[in-house]
Amino acid sequence: MNHSNKNKRNLDLDQHSNDKSDDPVKRSKQNEEDDREIVENLSDSEKNEIDEEDDYDENNEDEELSDKEISIEFTAHDPIERDFHGIRCLLQQLWLKENIDISELTELVMKDTITTVIKQSIDEDEQPDEDEQNNDDEDDDNVFGVISIIPFNSHFNEKNCVQQIKNLLSSYLPKDNDISRKLNHSDAKCALIINERFVNLPSQISVPCYQQLLAELKQQTTSSKFEFDHIIMISKLSKNQNDLFYTNDEDEIFSERAETQFEYSVSKQSDTHSIDWNDDEKTFEPYQNLFRNIDISIP
Structure with missing residues (x-):
């Protein structure tokens, strides 16, 4: 110059x-x-x-x-009343446009089941005052993940949302499928695990949540409310011919442990019917995978 x-x-x-x-x-x-x-x-x-x-x-x-790296700590909590909107949003991203009463399901998850929510850890100096704690809008987006187990038995079957979930899953499954038989057989007691979180959270965050879930289930051994013989989980994944990846990385481990599993496309229920990966010049279609009788103890 x-x-x-x-x-x-x-x-x-x-x-x-x-x-x-x-x-x-x-x-x-x-x-x-x-x-x-x-x-x-x-x-x-x-x-x-x-x-x-x-x-x-x-x-x-x-x-x-x-x-610059931003370090964020997360902690696990029992759900409280002002977590309703955050939990509802996470459940909605699982059920997409399906005919499920998400509000009723959110109430069920919050009050009647074994449920843990993931929140950002807040320093004592940053704790909100009483007025802020009573403001529901303050924590609408503070729920980063939720994990819950819902037994499909007499304590829960009267709920409209539970019947909707069972009917929905059955509609995707062939009638002679093992998971379908377990879902609809009166003597076969199943439990559904719901594990939803923001997609950018690491899989390591799920380990203490599953450990907490197992610990609380062991404490309920004498309660008929949480009696079940089979565990079913819904996993989200995306596929391109033989290539696939799981939204939650730990679900790949569960896939290897499951006794039975069944995949079905949910592209018609998604706002974006496919995911484009320009680097690989591939288009991935959204799927869900049902696992039965998984071992949820993560090593």
Whole structure:
């Protein structure tokens, strides 16, 4: 770059800044005109070099921001009343546009089942005051994950949402399928595990949640409310011919442990019927997978 011209520009600006004119508006306009004249007198190559310098500075700032890591801690809690909206949103992303009473299901998950919600850990110094705690809107988006188990037995079957879930799952399954027989046989008691969280959360976060679920189930051994013989889980995945990936990474482990499983497409229920991966030039279709009799003790 021609530094003499650049310095000249600075010097000219300094000289105008010392103008003793009594009219500040006039001085300002004169400065703008002089600046414009200097820029117009620069060659195209010099203008390009100035633009490149500005772009370089902006790119460096963007890189510095992208390189910064944000550390967030999460904790597991029992659900409370103001978690309703956050839990409902997570359940809705599982059931998509299906005919399920999500509000009733949310109430069931919050009050009648073994359920854990994942929230961001808050320092004691950042704890909200009493007025903020009573404001339902404050924590609407504070639920990052939910894991729950719903037994399909006499304690829950009278719920409309439970019947809707059983009918929905049966509609995807062939009648002679093992999971379908277990779902609809009066003597076969099943339990459904729901595990939903934000997609960008790591799979490691599920380990303490499943451990907590197992611990609480062991405490319910004498309660008929949580009696069941079979465990069913719904897993979300995306497929392209023989390629697939699970939304929750740990579901791949459960797939290997399941006695029976059945996949079905949910593209008609999704707002975006497919997921495009431009790097691989592949299109993935959304699926769900039903597992039966999985071992939920994660190593």
